[in-house]
Amino acid sequence: MSIGHTLLGLLESGPRHGYDLKRAFDEKFGQDRPLHYGQVYSTMSRLLKHGLVEVDGIETGGGPERKRYAITEAGVTDVQRWLATPEKPEEYLQSTLYTKVVLALLTHRDAAGILDIQRAEHLRSMRVLTDRKRKGDLADQLICDHALFHLEADLRWLELTTARLDKLRAEVAA
Amino acid sequence: MTPPPGSLLTARDLRKAYGPTVALDGAEFSIHPGEVVAVMGPSGSGKSTLLHCLAGIVPPDSGSITYDGRELAGMSDAERSALRRSEFGFVFQFGQLVPELTCVENVALPLRLCGTPRRKAERAALTWLERLEVDDLGGKRPGEVSGGQGQRVAVARALVTAPRVVFADEPTGALDSLNGERVMELLTDAARSTNAAVVLVTHEARVAAYSDREIVVRDGRSRDMERAV
Numbered sequence: 001m002s003i004g005h006t007l008l009g010l011l012e013s014g015p016r017h018g019y020d021l022k023r024a025f026d027e028k029f030g031q032d033r034p035l036h037y038g039q040v041y042s043t044m045s046r047l048l049k050h051g052l053v054e055v056d057g058i059e060t061g062g063g064p065e066r067k068r069y070a071i072t073e074a075g076v077t078d079v080q081r082w083l084a085t086p087e088k089p090e091e092y093l094q095s096t097l098y099t100k101v102v103l104a105l106l107t108h109r110d111a112a113g114i115l116d117i118q119r120a121e122h123l124r125s126m127r128v129l130t131d132r133k134r135k136g137d138l139a140d141q142l143i144c145d146h147a148l149f150h151l152e153a154d155l156r157w158l159e160l161t162t163a164r165l166d167k168l169r170a171e172v173a174a
Numbered sequence: 175m176t177p178p179p180g181s182l183l184t185a186r187d188l189r190k191a192y193g194p195t196v197a198l199d200g201a202e203f204s205i206h207p208g209e210v211v212a213v214m215g216p217s218g219s220g221k222s223t224l225l226h227c228l229a230g231i232v233p234p235d236s237g238s239i240t241y242d243g244r245e246l247a248g249m250s251d252a253e254r255s256a257l258r259r260s261e262f263g264f265v266f267q268f269g270q271l272v273p274e275l276t277c278v279e280n281v282a283l284p285l286r287l288c289g290t291p292r293r294k295a296e297r298a299a300l301t302w303l304e305r306l307e308v309d310d311l312g313g314k315r316p317g318e319v320s321g322g323q324g325q326r327v328a329v330a331r332a333l334v335t336a337p338r339v340v341f342a343d344e345p346t347g348a349l350d351s352l353n354g355e356r357v358m359e360l361l362t363d364a365a366r367s368t369n370a371a372v373v374l375v376t377h378e379a380r381v382a383a384y385s386d387r388e389i390v391v392r393d394g395r396s397r398d399m400e401r402a403v
Contacts, residue, residue, distance in 0.1 A: 120399040122379070126380070127383050134359060155379045163216060
């Protein structure tokens with residue numbers, strides 16, 4: 001996820017302080033991984049430097065001064081471009097697992113066992129998501145569904161690879 | 175061999191062949207009351223044969239099945255039939271409702287077969303149709319309801335006798351994602367609230383995710399995935 005674009009998108013509804021941005025981010029997107037304050041301020045500095053946000057005002061109370069950020073026209077265009085650009089499909093997991101399976105076959109280890117362990121781990125994650133979905137609101141359901149479909153696709157790959165292990169073993173040995 | 179402590183239904187070293195085709199080759203299984211166990215595996219792996227053996231529908235060639243401390247093999251056909259009627263419930267992929275009966279009569283049928291008077295059986299059936307959110311369909315015949323609605327009626331029929339074990343063979347196989355999910359939610363909620371065990375045969379991971387744990391059957395052998403990690 002692009003934190004910069006997400007924070008920019010949150011600013012489209014109106015100027016906010018860094019603290020408000022973090023709270024809005026955590027509430028909407030950070031269920032599993034809340035933002036650190038440092039991440040918010042370093043991201044805002046970068047966006048400021050690139051002219052995608054501007055300082056809308058500075059409040060000086062009893063504590064340290066608090067900057068309020070507003071999105072610029074260039075920022076809005078950047079968010080629009082990001083939203084319109086498709087994400088690259090995640091291939092990392094498959095390639096890692098493929099490497100493990102081939103290595104296991106090369107070293108005469110239990111490749112089916114490696115796939116089974118991964119399979120059990122995937123299903124465990126799917127159970128957690130299914131439970132969260134059952135107890136959550138519509139937003140939770142949609143977020144969990146997205147993750148569930150991806151995990152399901154991985155699982156289908158694991159099944160298929162398990163079914164093709166003998167063939168793969170022969171190819172690896174050749 | 176002694177079943178694991180607290181286990182309601184246990185199978186040890188099950189073997190079953192249909193002619194030259196080996197369906198089960200030393201399969202193991204156990205389930206506790208209130209537990210939902212998914213039986214997964216590719217087509218032809220033996221998972222449906224395992225379910226049929228566990229439910230006493232098909233006798234294994236060898237191995238033992240113990241239900242609530244009793245060996246299935248030691249029971250007469252009549253005793254096994256009585257067990258299936260009163261203590262087991264069944265949900266299949268296509269509902270398999272009786273087309274000539276209304277939905278409420280379908281759900282009441284297992285109770286009627288156990289000797290419950292018609293009015294009492296239909297009152298209980300209506301209560302279950304309400305829980306499955308299809309009480310408005312009570313007077314309709316299976317041909318007049320959708321696949322998702324029919325499957326909810328089938329779940330109500332499986333649970334109406336307060337079974338201790340529900341056998342569900344691909345219960346959402348004929349449904350779209352939304353209807354399949356709702357059927358799984360209602361089935362597992364209802365089973366857990368009555369402490370019934372559910373043996374859930376499925377090849378879909380999203381359906382298996384409603385279970386507490388899974389076993390995988392491949393080439394007639396089972397693997398408990400809890401022990402895989």
